[in-house]
Amino acid sequence: MTRRRFGAEDSQTRRALLDAAAQIMLEEGYAAATSRRVAARAGVKPALVHYYFRTMDDLYLALFRRGAEANLRRQEKALAADRPLQHLWEFGNDPDSTALMAEFIALANHRKTIKAELLAYAERFRTIQIKAVTELLNRYGVDTTAFHPAAATVILTSISRILAIEVGLGLTAGHAETIELVERFLHGIEPPRTGDADAPTDDHPTAEDRPTARGPAERE
Amino acid sequence: MTRRRFGAEDSQTRRALLDAAAQIMLEEGYAAATSRRVAARAGVKPALVHYYFRTMDDLYLALFRRGAEANLRRQEKALAADRPLQHLWEFGNDPDSTALMAEFIALANHRKTIKAELLAYAERFRTIQIKAVTELLNRYGVDTTAFHPAAATVILTSISRILAIEVGLGLTAGHAETIELVERFLHGIEPPRTGDADAPTDDHPTAEDRPTARGPAERE
DNA sequence: GTCTATACTTCGATAGAC
DNA sequence: GTCTATCGAAGTATAGAC
Numbered sequence: 001m002t003r004r005r006f007g008a009e010d011s012q013t014r015r016a017l018l019d020a021a022a023q024i025m026l027e028e029g030y031a032a033a034t035s036r037r038v039a040a041r042a043g044v045k046p047a048l049v050h051y052y053f054r055t056m057d058d059l060y061l062a063l064f065r066r067g068a069e070a071n072l073r074r075q076e077k078a079l080a081a082d083r084p085l086q087h088l089w090e091f092g093n094d095p096d097s098t099a100l101m102a103e104f105i106a107l108a109n110h111r112k113t114i115k116a117e118l119l120a121y122a123e124r125f126r127t128i129q130i131k132a133v134t135e136l137l138n139r140y141g142v143d144t145t146a147f148h149p150a151a152a153t154v155i156l157t158s159i160s161r162i163l164a165i166e167v168g169l170g171l172t173a174g175h176a177e178t179i180e181l182v183e184r185f186l187h188g189i190e191p192p193r194t195g196d197a198d199a200p201t202d203d204h205p206t207a208e209d210r211p212t213a214r215g216p217a218e219r220e
Numbered sequence: 221m222t223r224r225r226f227g228a229e230d231s232q233t234r235r236a237l238l239d240a241a242a243q244i245m246l247e248e249g250y251a252a253a254t255s256r257r258v259a260a261r262a263g264v265k266p267a268l269v270h271y272y273f274r275t276m277d278d279l280y281l282a283l284f285r286r287g288a289e290a291n292l293r294r295q296e297k298a299l300a301a302d303r304p305l306q307h308l309w310e311f312g313n314d315p316d317s318t319a320l321m322a323e324f325i326a327l328a329n330h331r332k333t334i335k336a337e338l339l340a341y342a343e344r345f346r347t348i349q350i351k352a353v354t355e356l357l358n359r360y361g362v363d364t365t366a367f368h369p370a371a372a373t374v375i376l377t378s379i380s381r382i383l384a385i386e387v388g389l390g391l392t393a394g395h396a397e398t399i400e401l402v403e404r405f406l407h408g409i410e411p412p413r414t415g416d417a418d419a420p421t422d423d424h425p426t427a428e429d430r431p432t433a434r435g436p437a438e439r440e
Numbered sequence: 441g442t443c444t445a446t447a448c449t450t451c452g453a454t455a456g457a458c
Numbered sequence: 459g460t461c462t463a464t465c466g467a468a469g470t471a472t473a474g475a476c
Contacts, residue, residue: 013441029330031251034469045443050471099329106326108389109319110249119390126393150394151401155379162378169328170339173346174370181371227459255452265461270453 007052014052016042018063026096030060030103057113064104064114068121071097075125079132085156085190088129089182092160099168101161129153140189156182227272234272236262238283246316250280250323277333284324284334288341291317295345299352305376305410308349309402312380319388321381349373360409376402 007014020041024033035056039046053059078087092098108115134149159182163175227234240261244253255276259266273279298307312318328335354369379402383395 007441011441027330029326032330035471036469044441046470047444047472048442051441054471056470103326103329105385105389106249106323109323110247110252115389122386122389122391123393126391130394148397148401151397154382154394154398155375155401158379158382159375162374162381165325166342169325169335169342171342171346173343174350174374177368177371178374181368181375231459233459254450256450264459266452267454267462268460271459274453276452 006054011052013042013044013048017044017049017052017059018066021059021063022067022100025063025103026099030107033060057111060104060107060111060114061117064117064121067097067100068125072125072128075128079128083190083192084132084136085186086192088133088153089156089160089186092157092164095164095168098161098164102165102168126153129157137189142189226274231272233262233264233268237264237269237272237279238286241279241283242287242320245283245323246319250327253280255279277331280324280327280331280334281337284337284341287317287320288337288345292345292348295348299348303410303412304352304356305406306412308353308373309376309380309406312377313384315384315388318381318384322385322388346373349377357409362409 017038021033021038024037024041035049036046038059039049049056049059053062075088075091078084078091081087104114104118108118130150130153133153134144137144137147137149137152159178163178166172166175237258241253241258244257244261255269256266258279259269269276269279273282295308295311298304298311301307324334324338328338350370350373353373354364357364357367357369357372379398383398386392386395
């Protein structure tokens with residue numbers, strides 16, 4: 001058989017293909033991110049996709065890893081910042097990364113390699129979170145026997161993620177009340193430093209401020 | 221053009237096709253629920269799919285509606301039961317309906333008709349929930365100025381749903397602690413009647429008790 | 441690195457026989 | 459109501475010219 005070649009990691013075209021795939025997945029779902037359409041969006045021919053990525057699974061995996069690494073770095077920064085809990089709460093509210101993650105969860109449902117990768121990442125992510133929150137709550141003097149740090153972590157990120165998903169769908173009933181309650185709670189154990197310009201903004205965007213629809217292109 | 225015919229609502233074959241589609245979506249994701257494979261699983265020929273459902277979108281829509289109606293009836297019963305909050309909490313823990321819903325959310329991302337239907341259903345669902353929880357908290361004497369019923373509803377169902385999704389993925393870190401905290405909280409405002417055989421079970425299945433994989437049958 | 445050309449598969453959907 | 463047969467479109471992937 002003929003020896004196949006594969007493109008370098010730092011290629012400009014490779015990056016363009018990953019960007020194109022991410023955009024399509026966000027706008028139309030993972031099923032729409034086919035080799036032909038990814039190539040078209042990146043402005044190249046379909047064969048190039050298979051030059052840089054042997055299979056479509058390889059492309060999905062590469063895209064996932066790129067986002068996962070970025071997320072881990074983002075979280076690391078958030079946890080080291082001024083008000084870590086507030087940052088952790090806002091973290092899951094990023095619509096794009098949350099929506100992309102939802103697509104990968106759906107993908108994982110029937111792609112073994114994606115599922116394994118997703119699980120490994122999620123566990124790593126959560127372990128870091130729980131460790132950081134544990135130290136934080138102790139430092140804040142919260143009674144962690146009644147309010148376990150692991151539970152706090154799961155609850156905070158769960159709410160954050162569901163809200164993001166629902167906003168993407170156009171559902172906002174109960175959101176304002178939820179955000180108000182969570183932020184009041186957070187302020188109670190992690191008070192914002194008043195008059196600190198670098199602190200995270202207090203007027204967290206409410207559901208009403210956000211666009212109701214996420215992607216531009218619906219299906220024709 | 222030739223006049224097309226369509227099968228009756230109460231057909232046995234129609235039901236078999238919907239069941240087959242649901243199974244495939246659960247086990248391998250919505251993208252795998254193609255006309256050919258749904259037909260094969262139902263034991264009929266692909267053309268029959270288009271006899272009962274004009275397009276695949278029609279099939280997805282019919283499947284969604286069937287599940288949505290069942291969910292609404294289930295919730296109605298749960299809210300009228302002995303310990304409504306506990307039931308509401310356990311409701312989202314049903315792995316199958318939660319996983320199916322996740323698939324439809326992904327589907328909605330690039331199918332306009334699904335998205336509209338999903339949104340309408342979700343709003344209806346949540347409105348009923350919030351209304352019921354509002355009455356409940358008032359009856360229980362909870363201070364609803366500090367703890368808004370809408371927020372309580374969103375938070376409880378969010379946690380429930382994320383846990384179900386994560387269990388499907390194989391991620392359980394922090395689950396036991398979360399379940400413990402939520403149930404302790406619920407017991408505080410809605411105490412279980414001791415010695416009542418009909419009351420919901422107290423030993424709620426923890427993450428460890430649940431199977432790590434969701435679907436029964438893998439692909440042959 | 442990027443292209444053309446192509447092989448092979450699977451998809452959705454329809455027409456028309458039975 | 460269910461089938462066979464078939465269409466055109468779109469998918470993944472590869473070989474080989476440039």
